[in-house]
Amino acid sequence: MSDGLITFSDVSRFYGEALGVNRVKLAIPPGITSLVGPNGSGKTTLMNLMSGLIRPTRGEIRVLGVSPDRPEELCRILGYCAQFDAFPKGLTGFQFIHSFLRIRAMTEEECQRHTWTALETVSMADAAHRSLAAYSKGMRQRIKLAQAIAHDPRVIVLDEPLNGLDPLARAETIELFRKWGAEGRHVIVSSHILHEVDRISDQVILLSQGYVVAEGQIQGVRSEVKDQPMQILVRCNQPGRLAASLFQQDHVVEAKIHPDGKSVLLRTTDADRFYLLLNRVVMEAGLEVESVAPADDDVNSVYQYLIGAEGGAV
Amino acid sequence: MAVYKKTYRPYEGGVTAGWKRFLTIPRYALEDLQRSRFLNIFYIASFAYPVIAAIVIYLEHNLAALQGLSAEKIAAVVSIDSGFFMSFLGWQSMLALFLAAFIGPGLVSPDLANNALSLYLARPFSRTEYVLGKLSVLLLLMSLMTWVPGLLLFSYQGYLEGQGWMAANARIAAGLFFGAWIWILLLSLLALALSAWVKWKPAAGALMFGIFFVAAGFGQAINQVEDTKWGLLLSVPSVIGTLWVWLFEGNRSQSTGGVFFRLDRSAVIPVEDCWATLAALCLICLYMLARKIRGAEVVK
Amino acid sequence: MNSVLHQIAAVIRLELKKTFFTRRGWWVYMLALAPVGLTLLHTVTMSRFQAYGRRGHSLYTDTEIFAFLFQTYFLRLGIFFGCVGIFSNLFRAEMLEKTLHYYFLAPIRREWLVIGKYLSGLLVAVVVFGVSVGLSMYLVGRHQGAAWSSFFSNGPGMGQLAQYLLIALLACIGYGAVFVFAGLFVRNPMIPAAVVWVWENLNPFLPSFLKKLSVIFYLKSLAPVTLPVRTPTPISFLMVDTEPVPAHYAVPGLLLVALAILIYAAIAARRAEISYSE
Numbered sequence: 001m002s003d004g005l006i007t008f009s010d011v012s013r014f015y016g017e018a019l020g021v022n023r024v025k026l027a028i029p030p031g032i033t034s035l036v037g038p039n040g041s042g043k044t045t046l047m048n049l050m051s052g053l054i055r056p057t058r059g060e061i062r063v064l065g066v067s068p069d070r071p072e073e074l075c076r077i078l079g080y081c082a083q084f085d086a087f088p089k090g091l092t093g094f095q096f097i098h099s100f101l102r103i104r105a106m107t108e109e110e111c112q113r114h115t116w117t118a119l120e121t122v123s124m125a126d127a128a129h130r131s132l133a134a135y136s137k138g139m140r141q142r143i144k145l146a147q148a149i150a151h152d153p154r155v156i157v158l159d160e161p162l163n164g165l166d167p168l169a170r171a172e173t174i175e176l177f178r179k180w181g182a183e184g185r186h187v188i189v190s191s192h193i194l195h196e197v198d199r200i201s202d203q204v205i206l207l208s209q210g211y212v213v214a215e216g217q218i219q220g221v222r223s224e225v226k227d228q229p230m231q232i233l234v235r236c237n238q239p240g241r242l243a244a245s246l247f248q249q250d251h252v253v254e255a256k257i258h259p260d261g262k263s264v265l266l267r268t269t270d271a272d273r274f275y276l277l278l279n280r281v282v283m284e285a286g287l288e289v290e291s292v293a294p295a296d297d298d299v300n301s302v303y304q305y306l307i308g309a310e311g312g313a314v
Numbered sequence: 315m316a317v318y319k320k321t322y323r324p325y326e327g328g329v330t331a332g333w334k335r336f337l338t339i340p341r342y343a344l345e346d347l348q349r350s351r352f353l354n355i356f357y358i359a360s361f362a363y364p365v366i367a368a369i370v371i372y373l374e375h376n377l378a379a380l381q382g383l384s385a386e387k388i389a390a391v392v393s394i395d396s397g398f399f400m401s402f403l404g405w406q407s408m409l410a411l412f413l414a415a416f417i418g419p420g421l422v423s424p425d426l427a428n429n430a431l432s433l434y435l436a437r438p439f440s441r442t443e444y445v446l447g448k449l450s451v452l453l454l455l456m457s458l459m460t461w462v463p464g465l466l467l468f469s470y471q472g473y474l475e476g477q478g479w480m481a482a483n484a485r486i487a488a489g490l491f492f493g494a495w496i497w498i499l500l501l502s503l504l505a506l507a508l509s510a511w512v513k514w515k516p517a518a519g520a521l522m523f524g525i526f527f528v529a530a531g532f533g534q535a536i537n538q539v540e541d542t543k544w545g546l547l548l549s550v551p552s553v554i555g556t557l558w559v560w561l562f563e564g565n566r567s568q569s570t571g572g573v574f575f576r577l578d579r580s581a582v583i584p585v586e587d588c589w590a591t592l593a594a595l596c597l598i599c600l601y602m603l604a605r606k607i608r609g610a611e612v613v614k
Numbered sequence: 615m616n617s618v619l620h621q622i623a624a625v626i627r628l629e630l631k632k633t634f635f636t637r638r639g640w641w642v643y644m645l646a647l648a649p650v651g652l653t654l655l656h657t658v659t660m661s662r663f664q665a666y667g668r669r670g671h672s673l674y675t676d677t678e679i680f681a682f683l684f685q686t687y688f689l690r691l692g693i694f695f696g697c698v699g700i701f702s703n704l705f706r707a708e709m710l711e712k713t714l715h716y717y718f719l720a721p722i723r724r725e726w727l728v729i730g731k732y733l734s735g736l737l738v739a740v741v742v743f744g745v746s747v748g749l750s751m752y753l754v755g756r757h758q759g760a761a762w763s764s765f766f767s768n769g770p771g772m773g774q775l776a777q778y779l780l781i782a783l784l785a786c787i788g789y790g791a792v793f794v795f796a797g798l799f800v801r802n803p804m805i806p807a808a809v810v811w812v813w814e815n816l817n818p819f820l821p822s823f824l825k826k827l828s829v830i831f832y833l834k835s836l837a838p839v840t841l842p843v844r845t846p847t848p849i850s851f852l853m854v855d856t857e858p859v860p861a862h863y864a865v866p867g868l869l870l871v872a873l874a875i876l877i878y879a880a881i882a883a884r885r886a887e888i889s890y891s892e
Contacts (some may be wrong), residue, residue: 051719055885071718071724072722082715088632103624103720104621105620105621235637419757515709527691528691531690532652534687538682538683540655540656541671
């Protein structure tokens with residue numbers, strides 16, 4: 001069973017006396033997993049650990065059952081697009097991808113085919129024979145991505161993959177992540193752009209100061225944050241009346257009418273009881289409800305609740 | 315009527331005089347260097363030879379301090395003459411080469427790598443002042459290793475020997491001062507020029523040693539293959555050694571220079587050619603610096 | 615096994631593409647080609663001597679000159695510093711440019727990566743210095759005309775050239791192993807280079823068992839022409855006087871030393887991590 005997961009068993013990594021990550025226990029299933037946390041929280045350390053670029057000081061890691069100590073096996077199933085904006089000197093985009101595919105002992109035809117497929121995937125085929133040194137920041141980011149996925153890996157690790165991409169390329173790249181996630185691959189993404197993480201992630205791992213603060217599906221994580229009342233936005237024809245009825249309950253701690261007069265934002269410490277109560281009030285008062293939606297179960301809110309104060313800006 | 319609130323106030327405090335503005339660079343650079351434990355130990359250790367030389371001078375004049383050795387034996391072993399001071403300068407100059415190879419490459423290359431040069435030159439600070447500031451770091455440190463202790467030793471010997479000795483050997487003092495300055499100026503220019511052109515600090519340091527040893531070896535090979543002596547012009551130690559001998563002893567010199575800077579008596583090159591070689595080397599270094607020390611870089 | 619060879623070949627090909635005849639390696643080519651220029655000048659000078667009826671060098675003198683050039687320049691300076699530049703950069707330059715992770719993320723055993731990089735460096739060093747040795751030896755006596763051709767075709771010339779090339783190859787193998795190791799583990803390769811250089815030159819003063827831990831020790835005995843004793847010169851401290859070792863002992867001895875260093879480098883590379891910030 002664990003062969004289909006990326007597992008961290010009580011993993012710690014120290015850089016001398018500085019902490020990288022500490023006591024990390026994770027089992028990452030297929031799909032898109034986002035690593036979220038402020039600078040220095042341990043995102044890149046976690047990625048480097050799972051790709052074998054660094055070793056844990058303590059604990060054990062398995063990537064689909066393979067130990068990162070065996071790069072010759074691990075790197076057949078894993079592709080890593082690292083954050084470093086650096087390339088081997090004197091190569092074209094095509095040569096960059098092709099040369100590292102040759103090291104995988106593929107035949108020339110296979111290398112050619114994989115290289116072109118990867119280049120076309122990131123829309124870089126036209127610039128294939130230009131020198132890497134002449135690429136723009138966005139092109140460099142895309143060629144790195146192409147190199148990481150050229151061998152068709154089952155695990156794709158991407159450190160800040162959207163950096164430097166224009167909005168169109170960003171949207172295309174996010175679509176690629178979705179496609180890979182839907183195919184059942186592991187796509188591990190770290191990003192500072194929380195609303196994009198929110199849009200694409202199947203699950204998130206929140207890190208702060210080297211510790212995993214929360215992990216799982218974002219709604220589940222949000223519901224576990226008990227000390228912060230949940231925010232729910234209800235659009236209806238009589239928001240004032242609804243607010244007055246609900247605010248009588250002790251678990252509803254705040255009700256705020258939206259300036260447009262068509263919705264009310266409510267904060268409750270018990271979401272389950274709130275929804276039951278809401279149904280009752282709506283039925284009794286005969287209100288016309290247009291929509292009911294949680295207003296703070298996105299990554300941004302969860303991040304602010306769990307890390308915000310200590311983590312600062314991401 | 316519109317009212318525009320003016321909040322900008324230009325700096326009205328005192329400014330450093332133009333002529334000493336370049337001293338800002340050594341002030342910070344020396345502070346940085348002080349933090350390196352290795353460099354501190356190396357620098358302190360580099361004064362071992364001057365201390366030993368001072369002890370030797372003292373013993374030379376206080377033979378009673380040595381029991382069991384006759385005055386003749388001591389006098390035969392050590393004689394405080396131009397050879398003694400040239401050997402002193404040779405040792406200290408070799409240590410200066412190491413110092414320049416360690417700290418020189420880190421003086422300019424980080425400014426170039428981090429685009430800091432435009433920040434310097436965007437202020438009332440010229441390219442010349444920048445180079446002068448960086449040079450002064452090396453010149454100061456190497457002066458304290460070479461001619462300063464050299465002249466102190468000379469004065470000490472003169473004090474023990476009497477006024478007449480100093481006057482009779484004034485050429486040694488001049489040799490120490492100018493001989494050391496030739497070497498440290500060449501080293502400083504070379505270190506800065508290589509630092510401006512070679513991004514990787516260890517490579518720039520290695521190149522300094524390369525110019526010292528490999529060029530000398532190739533010069534020797536030229537002499538052998540072409541049956542000539544002009545290959546020695548590629549050998550910095552031979553060129554410097556020739557100039558030192560001339561500075562210390564004049565045209566009638568018989569000695570073979572200081573340790574590490576010896577010359578082959580069978581193949582002596584004219585002093586004028588040595589001066590010309592050094593001048594050419596310094597000009598090349600200055601040209602290299604002029605090409606790289608610029609506020610803006612043209613990217614092809 | 616076939617796929618391992620395939621992988622090593624791919625590493626070599628990529629390294630050559632990146633480093634062979636690139637601008638940054640100009641000084642290595644200068645080091646290698648300087649003697650070619652010098653011997654070319656020599657042959658021109660000697661030809662002019664002969665044209666004016668003056669007596670040039672004898673064939674024996676030319677072989678002796680080349681022996682001197684080879685032992686003092688090629689072996690102790692050119693090949694030594696060339697190997698410092700070529701081999702210590704194989705890993706160190708990748709760390710500085712933050713590109714080593716591309717290799718570490720390829721499914722290749724680190725041991726094969728070390729071998730591949732080492733072989734690519736060896737290929738460059740051997741080609742560059744081999745060509746230089748060959749050309750220099752050919753040019754040094756070119757002015758002898760038919761006698762020089764005969765020296766190669768009927769005399770000991772070809773054998774001597776083969777011996778010089780063998781020594782150059784062995785020097786590249788030995789120094790290459792030392793500096794590929796140094797480049798992997800020492801941040802500033804100038805320090806190991808200086809240490810090795812001093813070590814090699816201290817060789818005559820070392821006890822017998824320590825002498826064997828030196829590349830020069832094995833190469834000295836293979837030289838086809840013995841250098842005459844000369845008067846001391848300003849760089850006479852470059853001369854290393856090692857005891858002669860039989861060739862059948864020197865060649866495998868040096869190969870074993872190089873192999874031992876490479877094995878250690880390969881094992882240690884397996885534990886290497888990417889930490890560019892250090």
